[in-house]
Amino acid sequence: MASIDLDKMLEKIKSTQWALSDIDWDAPGAELITEEQWPKLKEFMADLMWIEHVGARAFAALAKKAPTDTLREIYTYFHAEEQRHANAEMALMRRWGMLEGDELPEPNINLRIVIEWLDRYADEMPVYVLGTVVPMLEIALDGALCTFLLDTVKDPVCHQAFEKINDDESRHLGVGFTVMEMQGRSASYIKMAQMMARVMDPRLILGIASYMPLLNKMRDNVIAMGLPEEKLYKAMQKFERIGGRTEEGRRNPWFQLIKQHGRWVTNRSNRVYHVPVDALVKVTGMVPRKALPAVPSWVKELTYEPTTTR
Amino acid sequence: MSTTQDSPKPTKPKAARKKKVAARKATARKAPARSKPVEKPVSVLIVGAGFAGLGMAIRLKQAGIEDFIILERGNAVGGTWRDNQYPGAACDIPSNLYSYSFAPNPNWSRSFSGSEEILDYVHHLVAEFELEKHIRFEQNVAELRFDEKQGIWTATTDSNNTFTGRAAVMAQGPLANCSFPSITGIEDYKGKKIHSARWDHDYDFAGKNVAVIGTGASGIQIIPELVKVAKHVKVFQRTPGWVMPRPDFATPEWNKLLFRKLPASQQAMRDLLYWSHESMALAVIWNSPLTRIAERIGKWHLRRQVKDRWLRRQLTPDFTIGCKRVLISNDYYPALQKENAKLITWPIARISEKGIRTVEGIEHQVDCIVFATGFDVSNAGTPFPVIGRDGRVMGDEWKGGAQAYKSINVSGYPNLFLTFGPNSGPGHNSALVYMESQLEYALKGVRKIVGEDLKVLDVRKDVQQRYNKAIQKRLARTNWNSGCKSWYLTEDGYNATMYPGFATQYAAQMADFKEDDYETA
Numbered sequence A: 001m002a003s004i005d006l007d008k009m010l011e012k013i014k015s016t017q018w019a020l021s022d023i024d025w026d027a028p029g030a031e032l033i034t035e036e037q038w039p040k041l042k043e044f045m046a047d048l049m050w051i052e053h054v055g056a057r058a059f060a061a062l063a064k065k066a067p068t069d070t071l072r073e074i075y076t077y078f079h080a081e082e083q084r085h086a087n088a089e090m091a092l093m094r095r096w097g098m099l100e101g102d103e104l105p106e107p108n109i110n111l112r113i114v115i116e117w118l119d120r121y122a123d124e125m126p127v128y129v130l131g132t133v134v135p136m137l138e139i140a141l142d143g144a145l146c147t148f149l150l151d152t153v154k155d156p157v158c159h160q161a162f163e164k165i166n167d168d169e170s171r172h173l174g175v176g177f178t179v180m181e182m183q184g185r186s187a188s189y190i191k192m193a194q195m196m197a198r199v200m201d202p203r204l205i206l207g208i209a210s211y212m213p214l215l216n217k218m219r220d221n222v223i224a225m226g227l228p229e230e231k232l233y234k235a236m237q238k239f240e241r242i243g244g245r246t247e248e249g250r251r252n253p254w255f256q257l258i259k260q261h262g263r264w265v266t267n268r269s270n271r272v273y274h275v276p277v278d279a280l281v282k283v284t285g286m287v288p289r290k291a292l293p294a295v296p297s298w299v300k301e302l303t304y305e306p307t308t309t310r
Numbered sequence B: 001m002s003t004t005q006d007s008p009k010p011t012k013p014k015a016a017r018k019k020k021v022a023a024r025k026a027t028a029r030k031a032p033a034r035s036k037p038v039e040k041p042v043s044v045l046i047v048g049a050g051f052a053g054l055g056m057a058i059r060l061k062q063a064g065i066e067d068f069i070i071l072e073r074g075n076a077v078g079g080t081w082r083d084n085q086y087p088g089a090a091c092d093i094p095s096n097l098y099s100y101s102f103a104p105n106p107n108w109s110r111s112f113s114g115s116e117e118i119l120d121y122v123h124h125l126v127a128e129f130e131l132e133k134h135i136r137f138e139q140n141v142a143e144l145r146f147d148e149k150q151g152i153w154t155a156t157t158d159s160n161n162t163f164t165g166r167a168a169v170m171a172q173g174p175l176a177n178c179s180f181p182s183i184t185g186i187e188d189y190k191g192k193k194i195h196s197a198r199w200d201h202d203y204d205f206a207g208k209n210v211a212v213i214g215t216g217a218s219g220i221q222i223i224p225e226l227v228k229v230a231k232h233v234k235v236f237q238r239t240p241g242w243v244m245p246r247p248d249f250a251t252p253e254w255n256k257l258l259f260r261k262l263p264a265s266q267q268a269m270r271d272l273l274y275w276s277h278e279s280m281a282l283a284v285i286w287n288s289p290l291t292r293i294a295e296r297i298g299k300w301h302l303r304r305q306v307k308d309r310w311l312r313r314q315l316t317p318d319f320t321i322g323c324k325r326v327l328i329s330n331d332y333y334p335a336l337q338k339e340n341a342k343l344i345t346w347p348i349a350r351i352s353e354k355g356i357r358t359v360e361g362i363e364h365q366v367d368c369i370v371f372a373t374g375f376d377v378s379n380a381g382t383p384f385p386v387i388g389r390d391g392r393v394m395g396d397e398w399k400g401g402a403q404a405y406k407s408i409n410v411s412g413y414p415n416l417f418l419t420f421g422p423n424s425g426p427g428h429n430s431a432l433v434y435m436e437s438q439l440e441y442a443l444k445g446v447r448k449i450v451g452e453d454l455k456v457l458d459v460r461k462d463v464q465q466r467y468n469k470a471i472q473k474r475l476a477r478t479n480w481n482s483g484c485k486s487w488y489l490t491e492d493g494y495n496a497t498m499y500p501g502f503a504t505q506y507a508a509q510m511a512d513f514k515e516d517d518y519e520t521a
């Protein structure tokens, strides 16, 4: 993945769109989900779907802050594409009988906090914060988890859907790393200073506080599904490998920060990191749902129906 | 472009409108279409019977020049206001300013009149100044060519009729041609397609699921009306515009009476409106403290009318106010929040047989798609070939962006006057205010050509170049050139559309006809 020509990328994105109705959601194969798999898969899918949706919202924020028209349009597309992933994953859940009364699955509490944070502060974050965090999330949670999923689920419709989703994801990553390199190129001491000031920004601290337990929570989910956690870590190391491939990429202070964080996450023996964060997962798990405000209305745009008249 | 609809078909009006329209057609049809070339060239050949062409005709008549003809491709007068008869169509400049000062109308029923009323005013102009006999309907000009030896312009129509004149006025309108946008799959769509500027009055929206593509000046007028009648309306937005409150109200009877009895009072009103719009230039054209205030008003309007945070975010513009046309409406935001309406901001991936597929993967199935997608603007060419001295072609010379002298003459194309020419567009004031000074200028030119029996009155190349250099320099500092994409700019971001200044400045430049600027023969 060398740096890519963003204008060409935008053309490619536009010309390779797919829709939920391209997939036959009633085709045979749903019975291949084993009874033992079902409950864990249900939880996993709900989380995955929410992560896509949260990623979507982050791209929406990026679109507002994009430095060029091309990037703005690309992020606008990515925003919608992540939503498409969430919609498709919901369609899969419905196919597998995992939606109760056709309702939206409940997001876990860590996700609820991230949703809340995104809704309040994401639009105010400078582009290089989300521009680095998003590729990390994509690699770790989205891209990697999908591969794990395909290893365990035999349903061909699931494979069909994820083939399309992964095609989108590879483009998201390509753009993500290119942008990180672009930012690295212009990184200066001023930016470093700005960044440090940002770290002190309480809004950002809140964001970090909700992002860290999210990663650990997902790790727990992965393990619960019987997937080796090394796979998740390997994926996160990929972030370090690709992001740090060029001088520019390495110079991006946000890359350095996120990379360092990734190292902590993947190093289980780092108790300084894991003990408090795991505790945070537990604590957030105890937050009563009622304590959180109503979900923002962007959440209500999710749907598993390929076509609609309303 | 999938379907070009540049020759408007007569609209089939509903019963209620029938009588009025029939009456209009009667006046419109009186003049027979000529098929033989006119023997002797007329003094002035006018292309287009909209506000510009008819206004030119009136000023010529008032100046005692009677031998002119107007070539109009449609079968009725009115241009913009004949074509834009969609529900909710209205002007967004107060009627007292969006009318000709030389033909005031004391009877405007509202501060911002509807399309029908404006069209009535146009018909009233035609009747009052006895213009019908000058108009040749259904003559679609396909070429204008100058013969330097004789000093004559020849217009050739698409059915090969020719008309000749010593001077020519291009008044074919800046926003007269439209087509469906080139969205993938548009030809697969099996439902009803309607373009805002070619409304189908026979289509009944009751009980229908409707999509509206586009949220510009036309879109925001149509949407509230459709929401009232259709079963469900989905609005597809690409870029949200700045929407300002609209101070619209019915004109009280005493006011109409006052204007009738005391025309000076109407002139005073017009002056007041003129100067209040002039002051808006400071906010709209240049980035000034007033720009911030205007943006605050826009944001306040949005906050007041839209409570949901996400919807508000979707509707918040991300460009400096004035960069694109400023919209005004009181009922657009509320309409979007009605039970049977929904704003969609996902990009459109394609159109399918049954509806619109957006990038979030969902197909929105609808019975009808309304395209409020604007017009084919020729800011880097001409709508039909215009051939000047030594066979030069205006469209070729304009490839990099249109250029003229004072928006009205182009060097190498003698005796030709453009209305709404390059860099004549206002962002803050009535187009007709600008038009009036163009008409006066053209009249001076025509008088010179006819009075001094000139074959050639051609603006000097260097004068034109100097003018454009200055104007582009001034444009660089305006909001239009501040980075947003709009129909004001060519693909390359060259602004060939707008005039960077006050209407008063424009009027001053047009009041000054300098003979030295021209080469004559």
Ligand SMILES: Cc1cc2nc3c(=O)[nH]c(=O)nc-3n(C[C@H](O)[C@H](O)[C@H](O)COP(=O)(O)OP(=O)(O)OC[C@H]3O[C@@H](n4cnc5c(N)ncnc54)[C@H](O)[C@@H]3O)c2cc1C
Residues within 6 Å of the ligand: B047, B048, B049, B050, B051, B052, B053, B071, B072, B073, B074, B077, B078, B079, B080, B081, B084, B089, B090, B091, B092, B093, B098, B139, B140, B141, B142, B171, B172, B173, B174, B175, B176, B217, B218, B384, B419, B420, B429, B430, B431, B432
């Ligand atoms: C929906 C809408 C709302 C608007 N509101 C305002 C407003 O509030 N304030 C404002 O200042 N401006 C407004 N405008 C701009 C408006 O276009 C001008 O104000 C004005 O009406 C233009 O007049 P015109 O005569 O130059 O062009 P038109 O009215 O377009 O007339 C051009 C005529 O030329 C004919 N024609 C075109 N090509 C040919 C050809 N090749 N051969 C023969 N005939 C031809 C057309 O059929 C048409 O009749 C609005 C425009 C639209 C579309």
Ligand SMILES: [Fe+2]
Residues within 6 Å of the ligand: A052, A055, A081, A082, A085, A142, A165, A169
């Ligand atoms: Fe995704």
Ligand SMILES: [Fe+2]
Residues within 6 Å of the ligand: A055, A082, A138, A142, A168, A169, A172
């Ligand atoms: Fe992604």
